[in-house]
Amino acid sequence: MKCESARKRLAGMSLGVLSGPEQRQVQAHVADCAACRGELERMRTAERALSSALEDERPVDLTTRVLARLDRPASPARLGWWLPVAAGAAVLAAVLVVPWTRGPEPLSTSEVMQAYGEDLNALSLWGTATTSESEEPTWGIPTELAQWINN
Amino acid sequence: MDRPDTDPRHRPGPGSLAVDKGERGLPPQELPLAAVSDQEATRQASGGAQDEAAWAGQFRDGDTEAFRRVIQAYQGRLIRLGLRMFGLQAEAEDFAQEALVRVYEKRRHYDARRPLAPWLFTVAVNLGRERLRRRREWPQGDDLPEGVQEPDGEQALLRAERRQLVWRALSLVPDPYRECLALRYEADLSLKDLARALGLPLGTVKSRLSRGLEYFQRQYHLLGGEAA
Numbered sequence: 001m002k003c004e005s006a007r008k009r010l011a012g013m014s015l016g017v018l019s020g021p022e023q024r025q026v027q028a029h030v031a032d033c034a035a036c037r038g039e040l041e042r043m044r045t046a047e048r049a050l051s052s053a054l055e056d057e058r059p060v061d062l063t064t065r066v067l068a069r070l071d072r073p074a075s076p077a078r079l080g081w082w083l084p085v086a087a088g089a090a091v092l093a094a095v096l097v098v099p100w101t102r103g104p105e106p107l108s109t110s111e112v113m114q115a116y117g118e119d120l121n122a123l124s125l126w127g128t129a130t131t132s133e134s135e136e137p138t139w140g141i142p143t144e145l146a147q148w149i150n151n
Numbered sequence: 152m153d154r155p156d157t158d159p160r161h162r163p164g165p166g167s168l169a170v171d172k173g174e175r176g177l178p179p180q181e182l183p184l185a186a187v188s189d190q191e192a193t194r195q196a197s198g199g200a201q202d203e204a205a206w207a208g209q210f211r212d213g214d215t216e217a218f219r220r221v222i223q224a225y226q227g228r229l230i231r232l233g234l235r236m237f238g239l240q241a242e243a244e245d246f247a248q249e250a251l252v253r254v255y256e257k258r259r260h261y262d263a264r265r266p267l268a269p270w271l272f273t274v275a276v277n278l279g280r281e282r283l284r285r286r287r288e289w290p291q292g293d294d295l296p297e298g299v300q301e302p303d304g305e306q307a308l309l310r311a312e313r314r315q316l317v318w319r320a321l322s323l324v325p326d327p328y329r330e331c332l333a334l335r336y337e338a339d340l341s342l343k344d345l346a347r348a349l350g351l352p353l354g355t356v357k358s359r360l361s362r363g364l365e366y367f368q369r370q371y372h373l374l375g376g377e378a379a
Contacts, residue, residue: 011361011368015335017342045377046320046368051336053317054231056310060244062226063219066251 001029003036010040014047208263218258221267222251228337229275235333236279237286238322246282250275269344276334276348283326313376320370328363335360 006029012018013026030037203224209217229250233243254274261270321329334345346353371377 009361011364012357015360015364017357017360042372042377043364043368046371047364049313049317049371049376050321050332050364050367053314053321054234056314057227057231057234059227060230061223062230062244062248062251063222066222066226066248066255067215067219069248069252070255 001025003029003033006030006033006036007039010036010043011047013040014043203267204263207261207267210267211258211261211263213258218255221254221271225268225271226251228339232272232275232279232333232337235321235337236283236330238318242282246279250278253278266344268338269340269348272334272338272340273348273350276330279330279333283330316371316374316376319374320367320376323370324363324366328359328366331356331359332363332367 006026009018009022009026013023018026026040030040206214206217206220210221226247229247230240230243233246233250234240237243237246254271257274261267324332331345331349334340334348338345338348340348342353342356346356349356351359
């Protein structure tokens, strides 16, 4: 193994992630090459510093805090992006679908009279009805019925 | 069960021929005292691998007492993972809390026949990535991380200075490499499980670990790390 190949593997060697044959090759090379041996030592110094960086970390117990968070309702951020999207979709659906689920618009009195006015007048039950667009139809108790009630 | 029994933060020393084939590290008797104690604390919380298999199933079913054991077994490693990823104690603790809450919420996705750690750290590292995407900058300042004990005496002061150098150098390692190194040191996973947790091929993980350490080593020595 040449220096260039060995140096590419020094970090892997320090981390212990090389395969067995690779590790043996690097080992054999650094045994004969003082420069690469020095580089390997530098790499191992850095690796030891990194691995032991948190040895003095003070212990922290999160149990109470974590269990308290389980009892808390989820915040909007934790509910995720889909909730506002779903809410918007529901509103949109309501706006679009509701008109189709309602019955037909009630007919105006003019329309009723156009359709049924003659028949109603013929029955003489609703009094006289007009079908003019400018004048609302007049609904009154037929004279005969009023007399019958008064008597 | 493919979880190694040794602390992954301590690699083979100079001259060692130990090879990582998914069962890393030194036998327990060769571990530094601090590492054994840390590992022992986790074991006590989890009650050992066989016990963990029992209560991990209960945790999956929503048992609060079993979840309490999950918290106690993994909170330290999750906080340290957060420290290595984000650099601030407060953020690391918040990250660990959120990771544990998410682990609980997603517990139905956990296959209780398998070890808990690989799945749990998969959830955690995904959360860590989300946070890194939201926060592009490593915190500035000379007192990083906040979580370490106040230096007391000359030796402690030297350790604190060395630690600050480590933190400055680590802040200059790009996120994808730093997350690999963080998980390698704190998750106590085999390389295969590490690759699964990161969602990367095994070769990519090895490559990122190596490149990450090379980045770190360069910065560490440029900042005067060797002399510290």
